[in-house]
């Protein structure tokens with residue numbers, strides 16, 4: 453019945469929970485099917501059996517104690533069983549085991565930041581080691597968001613001013629890339645608010661933690677390409693276009709070396725200092741006609757990534 457399960461549940465069962473949750477879902481599905489078919493069949497039979505015939509009179513009905521006790525007690529027992537199975541699963545799902553690795557997740561309009569125990573931070577890209585318990589401690593900087601990874605069957609709200617948590621353990625079938633997305637409408641960029649979850653082997657995970665990646669070295673000499681990758685990965689692309697069209701933020705095309713007008717009427721030259729300041733202190737100078745919605749990237753961009761972004765903007769003259 454795998455085809456039936458995959459009709460409404462994700463094909464990948466990347467975490468230990470997935471099989472349990474899917475199993476419970478399918479059990480409830482079959483139970484519902486059993487009663488649906490039984491009730492509809494009885495309904496059709498009775499409609500036919502007691503259809504109108506001239507001269508047929510309905511006899512006087514009193515109650516039937518046995519029947520009433522049976523149809524009360526059996527459904528009550530079924531519901532109690534479902535309740536306890538559900539509660540037991542929920543308890544496992546809600547409370548992380550003590551030895552879990554902790555990742556702090558912050559949601560903000562409209563990106564995800566991940567912070568690891570050693571201080572490593574990443575944007576819109578989360579790495580976890582396979583077969584390890586991972587506890588996610590989450591909060592929001594602005595409005596309600598909801599961290600949802602369908603392949604792991606985990607989903608929980610991020611609430612401003614409060615910490616929520618959830619945990620999972622990926623299994624060997626999960627090595628590779630998965631989608632994490634926001635599942636709570638949080639404004640105009642909601643549908644762009646997704647991240648990559650990468651389940652790595654322990655060796656790959658350790659390497660990623662140690663270096664933050666050495667990928668950028670491949671782009672020495674054409675740093676604008678590295679910048680373009682960051683534009684996409686770090687979420688810049690959510691608000692800044694490269695082709696001149698206006699989005700939630702100013703386009704990057706053709707701005708380098710020009711004077712732009714700010715919301716307070718002053719003008720500023722788009723140079724390295726201004727671009728850098730706009731990444732770290734985005735509220736300092738707001739371009740006229742745009743809302744002050746950009747989050748700070750302080751601590752989220754490595755030096756080579758900033759250089760890449762600057763090179764990209766420069767290349768779009």
Ligand code: CUA
Pocket residue numbers: 559562596597598634635636637638639642643645
């Ligand atoms: Cu964040 Cu929707």
